[in-house]
Amino acid sequence: MTDINPLAEGNTWTGARWYDLVDSATGSIRRVFLWQPPGEPPKEGWPVLYMTDGNAVIGTAIDAMRAQACYPSGTNVGWGLLVAVGYPTDDAYDPFRRSWDLGPPPGQSYPPFWEGGKEVRTGGGAEMARFLLEQVRPFVAARTQVDPAHQGLFGHxxxxxxxxxxxxxxxAAFSHWIAASPAITWEDSFLLEHQARFDPGAHRLYVHLSAGEWEGDRLAPFQEGKEDAAARPADKTKTRTIAAAQQMAAELADLPGVTVEYETYTGENHMSVLPVAVNRAIQKVFALI
Structure with missing residues (x-):
């Protein structure tokens, strides 16, 4: 049986509890943030939203939940568990580690983020998936009652x-899948090979794809006239964040058992979209109707 005892634990100023868990296979330490609603869980257990980039999203998610779930008739949002996986740092991100953890296999190698730093590698997504599903989930279930049939995953x-x-x-891992500004075209669009083989079978899934308005062909107003303005369109053409997400949403919508929504967030760029997208994940995963 997997050892799920934390190496360290503490509280955040947002009201979440954090736990540093050791990956049983690699020895890597990741910080898991857990926020529980007030009161007793429903008879079927709490619905759960899992999130990547935990350090950057947990505070926003808690605020969005607390502001809306207390007024369900006006918001259509009910209470649920928030679980976010991050790293033992006070920063919003650990760019080196997230590149490995969130980059699905096979992955590639890239120059260091800064001079003298380590080579950046992607491709550790299977390691992260195993940690999330085989260690984090039992860890959460040991602390409160959860609804195994109603669990979502958010990533930006x-x-x-x-x-x-x-x-x-x-x-079958989750019932709700929320992908904001997903890097669909990353590493020669290898993700599309997985999509081509995708068969939901008897599973009924909800999928929400989104991107910010300034992730399309046009420059954001604050980018116009800057020194790098001429170079940006080429990068936008390569990443195609909006177009790729719209196309995938349209194709997934043709599959039986899959409910898909796509949304472009007005006035948002790749980073400013994050709190908007986290809020939407709360609204979709914990919707009462």
Whole structure:
């Protein structure tokens, strides 16, 4: 049986409890944030939203939940568990580790983020998936009652790529899949090979894809006239964040048992979209109707 005792634990100022868990296979330490609603769980257990990039999203998710679930008749949002996987750091991100964890296999190698740093590698998504499903889930279930049939996964950017890859390869893992600004075209669009083989079978899934308005062909107003303005269109053409997400949503909508929505967030760029997308994940996963 997997050892799920935390190496360390503490509280965040947002009201979540954090636990540093040791990966049983690799020895890597990841920080798991857990926020529980007030009161007793429903008879079927709490619905759960799991999130990647835990350090960056847990505070926003808690605020969005607390502001809406207390007024369900006006928001259509009910209470649920929030679980976010991040790293033992005070920063919003650990870019080196998230590149490995959220980049699905086979992955590639890239130059260091900074001079003298380590080579950046992707391709550790299977390791992250195993940790999430085989260690984090039992860890959460040991602390409160959860509804195994109502669990969602949210990811942004690389996290969105990871979520979609996991959906294509382990379809039964979650009932709700939320991918914001997913890096669909990353590493020569290898994700599309998984999509081509995707068969939801008897599973009924909800999928929400999204991107910010300024992730399309046009530059954001604050980018116009800057020194790098001329170079940006080529990168936009390569990443195709909006177009790729729209196309995937349209194709998934043709599959039986899959309910799909796509949304473009007005006025948002690749990073500013994050709190908007986290809020939408709350609204979709914990919707009462």
């Amino acid at each position: 950017s690389f996290g969105g790529l990871f979520a979609l890859w996991l959906m294509f390869t382990q379809t």
